[in-house]
Amino acid sequence: MLSSKADDLACKVRSKDQRGLARVLSMVENGHPLAPPILHSLFNPERSSLTIGITGYPGTGKSTLTNRLITYYRRHGCKVGVIAVDPTSPFSGGALLGDRVRMQEHSTDPGVFIRSMGNRGHLGGLSGTTRDALEVFAAASYDPVLVETMGVGQAEVEIASLADITLLVLVPGLGDEVQTMKAGIMEIGNIIVLNKADRPGIEQLEMFVNASLDLIPDQTARPSVIRCSALSGEGIDKLTDAIVSCVSLGTGRKIIARRRTKLILRSIIREKGRELARKHVSDRYGSVEGAVESILQGKTTPYEIGELLSGFLTNKRENDHERNRD
Ligand SMILES: Nc1nc2c(ncn2[C@@H]2O[C@H](COP(=O)(O)OP(=O)(O)OP(=O)(O)O)[C@@H](O)[C@H]2O)c(=O)[nH]1
Ligand SMILES: [Mg+2]
Known part of the structure; x- marks a missing residue:
């Protein structure tokens, strides 16, 4: 299945060549004919790198939170990949302007690779593109990969389903009902992050979320609820603890590899x-x-x-x- 060009590009990704990685990600995104043979070559059935989805309405602080998580994982010596998905944007390739500013401190760190995707242009849509981009990131030894998706529509739900752990970010003052009552929304998240806890209305939001979670029929699947402020950093340690226990509890690394393949x-x-x-x-x-x-x-x-x-x-x-x- 492999041409020498595809083989060469796959080698570049495996040897963590950043330009090669960027090139292959563009090919995946644009539905380039060499993308399938490259992905074929890169696929590893034992891959168990972690994908963390971060989803929520615009402006809830997802990028600021992503930034905090990058810092945490970098401190633990991990190479971190970031995919910022904006289904409404036709732009792709670089990072979105806002994200670039928010994640600026990491933009020169060779252990962090940030990529935006906004291209619906090819078959399989954004979730297909994200699915394949995750394989490319993993082959280049990025673990974890953080996927930020804007909004809570169908595309986000699909992309969230690609993640091993999904954080649903809610904030006070956006209308608690609006944020939580959308059908199925509470079930997207493994962890519900109540961000902007420094803002008024946080207690009310927490009460509302807990009351909504009481209604979930299967309480064993009840997500944890973590209050934090991505801006000040308060509560971020509790969030990272929750992520770690989520991995060891429900999704051991072997399970992750099997689940991913399926x-x-x-x-x-x-x-x-x-x-x-x-x-x-x-x-x-x-x-x-x-x-x-x-x-x-x-x-x-x-x-x-x-x-x-x-x-x-x-x-x-x-x-x-x-x-x-x-
Ligand atoms: N007060 C307060 N502001 C915050 C907090 N987290 C983020 N913000 C601010 O909220 C604004 C939006 O933050 P972003 O991180 O860009 O939010 P986002 O969810 O990534 O936004 P989109 O990508 O546009 O959907 C910025 O001005 C942040 O500084 C927080 O915990 N407290
Ligand atoms: Mg953002």
């Missing part, structure tokens, strides 16, 4: 399945829209198209067998 395969099956099915429908009806027209004209139904797709996959399998026999 997650990647599942997401690739979904992505490729969708791609194949869409292509087949388009080949037959011109486009998915064309298929809708045919259905509306009474020529077919969605179920018949479903059967057609099953038939296509079965026939394809049989054809492949035939070909292998020849």
Whole structure:
């Protein structure tokens, strides 16, 4: 599967060449044809580097918090990768301006690699890109990788599901109901961070969050709630303790490696399945829209198209067998 160019780039990533790493990340992000063979070469089934997702509404202090976590992990001698995901931004490549300012103290540290992603442009979308970027970071020995996602929409939930541990960041004064009542939002986080604890309204927010968590049916999955101020640094030690115990409790390193492999395969099956099915429908009806027209004209139904797709996959399998026999 490997061309010499792909091999060369994979080697650069493995040998922690920062320019090579940046180049491969761009290729992954842009859906470059060499990206799959490079990822194939870099994939390590035993990889167990930690991914920490940091999600929450804009302005809740995610980057400031990320900055604190970078400092903590650097003090422990870890190389830290950071992916800042902004689904609303078409820009990618460097760090977002605000993040660059917030994480400035680390920007010249060779043990920290910060990367922004805002490109929805290719198949698999942002979560596919983030999934693959994480593999690249891991192959270059970054552990942990912190993934900051802005907002709490579908893209963020998907990206959060890539993380081994997710921090959901809430702040006082943003409207407690707005932040917590969105369906399923409380279940995203393994740890709920009540940031800006230096601000008024923090007690009220904590009471509200705890009351909402009381309603979760499975209390064994109840996330821990940590108050802190990313700005002053107060409570950050409690947060890092909670992260450490989260890893050792629920997600030992072996479990992480297995979970990661399963997650990647599942997401690739979904992505490729969708791609194949869409292509087949388009080949037959011109486009998915064309298929809708045919259905509306009474020529077919969605179920018949479903059967057609099953038939296509079965026939394809049989054809492949035939070909292998020849
Ligand atoms: N008072 C107070 N301000 C904070 C705290 N943490 C962050 N801030 C401030 O909140 C503002 C937003 O912080 P960011 O870290 O950029 O927040 P963010 O969630 O990354 O923002 P987006 O990436 O734009 O979604 C900045 O002005 C920070 O200085 C805190 O604990 N207390
Ligand atoms: Mg930010």
